[in-house]
Amino acid sequence: HYELTRKDLLVKNLKRMRRQLGRSEGHFEASKYNFFPATYVLPSEYGLFLEDFKRTAGSTWIMKPIGRAQGKGIFLFNKLSQISDWKKDHKWKSDAPQAESYVAQRYVDRPYTVGGKKFDMRLYVLVTSFSPLTVWMHRNGFARFTNTRYNSDKSNINDSYMHLTNHSIQKKAKDHNQELKWGVDGLKLFLMSRHGRGATEILFAEIQDMIVRSLLSVQQTIIQDKHSYELYGYDVLTDSKLKPWLIEVNASPSLTSSSQEDYKIKYDVLSDLVDIIDLEGKMSGEELQVGGFDLVYDGEWIGECISNTIHRSSNNDIGEAALTHGNDSSRSLKGLKQSMIGCRYPSACIDHQGRQNPRRKYRKT
The missing domain is CATH 3.30.470.20 (ATP-grasp fold, B domain)
Incomplete structure (x- = not known):
């Protein structure tokens, strides 16, 4: 069931289905x-997220860890500086063996x-x-x-x-x-x-x-x-x-x-x-x-x-x-x-x- 219930895999599958339908059905x-809402998996899609964030200046986003529940680790942000402060305290580099992935979703x-x-x-x-x-x-x-x-x-x-x-x-x-x-x-x-x-x-x-x-x-x-x-x-x-x-x-x-x-x-x-x-x-x-x-x-x-x-x-x-x-x-x-x-x-x-x-x-x- 993880393909449906894990936040990063859910959005991956929804985006894939949307792309397939766009090509085959219009x-x-x-x-x-x-x-x-627009959603990006971090750190792997940080570049795409950054483009969207700058394109929608002033919008609020919500950050969610993919492996936690009951609202733990969730926070809102509207400035990249808030992400910079957060990155310092998290092992989130894509090549790190225990990197904790998050999803950034437009609020x-x-x-x-x-x-x-x-x-x-x-x-x-x-x-x-x-x-x-x-x-x-x-x-x-x-x-x-x-x-x-x-x-x-x-x-x-x-x-x-x-x-x-x-x-x-x-x-x-x-x-x-x-x-x-x-x-x-x-x-x-x-x-x-x-x-x-x-x-x-x-x-x-x-x-x-x-x-x-x-x-x-x-x-x-x-x-x-x-x-x-x-x-x-x-x-x-x-x-x-x-x-x-x-x-x-x-x-x-x-x-x-x-x-x-x-x-x-x-x-x-x-x-x-x-x-x-x-x-x-x-x-x-x-x-x-x-x-x-x-x-x-x-x-x-x-x-x-x-x-x-x-x-x-x-x-x-x-x-x-x-x-x-x-x-x-x-x-x-x-x-x-x-x-x-x-x-x-x-x-x-x-x-x-x-x-x-x-x-x-x-x-x-």
């Missing part, structure tokens, strides 16, 4: 892989905020086969909020409680709030109350598309074992234009809980996973949905495209009507929840009770 198909400095706070989403994806690629995506997950309100002023660049959503970092804040997580279902309702159903469905359809494409990029490099499966934790950030960005993919995502809601989400994920694996042989292999998991790819795309009445334009805007929908205060969350049935893109659905698609069960390999 710019439009290649542009479907523009869901990750998404206009994130979508709720109550002024930045967040990302942890989404659960189950892969039961890489040949053929078989992908299940759980409808729930959670949004992780920062403890401090977001402010893009450069003077706040070292404030980890403002910029990094990792729970292991946020829990160290003096005024730490235990309620820094929302279930994704609650987040969807919030987004729909502000931007409408169409814009919210587009966002989560794009997230589903992004997840499947990331897996397609490593399909040929991950060794297939028909007796194995893997649960991944996808970390996704949404910007102010409701465009999703893939931040990283985690193997063996943490299943410890910090609240009752957190416990229920993770319990449901594990319970539904066991049902899909079907050790007792109770399933026929023809279902499209098992518990909270939807089959989104099984050698081919599952489901139909959502309505084209709202679409993302060339400048990544979903549309003024969608982004200003929140001005219609007459639409209550209760009313929205009752109307969210029957959408045709599995992971974008809020409530599947109205789906008319025939259920096709997991086909055991």
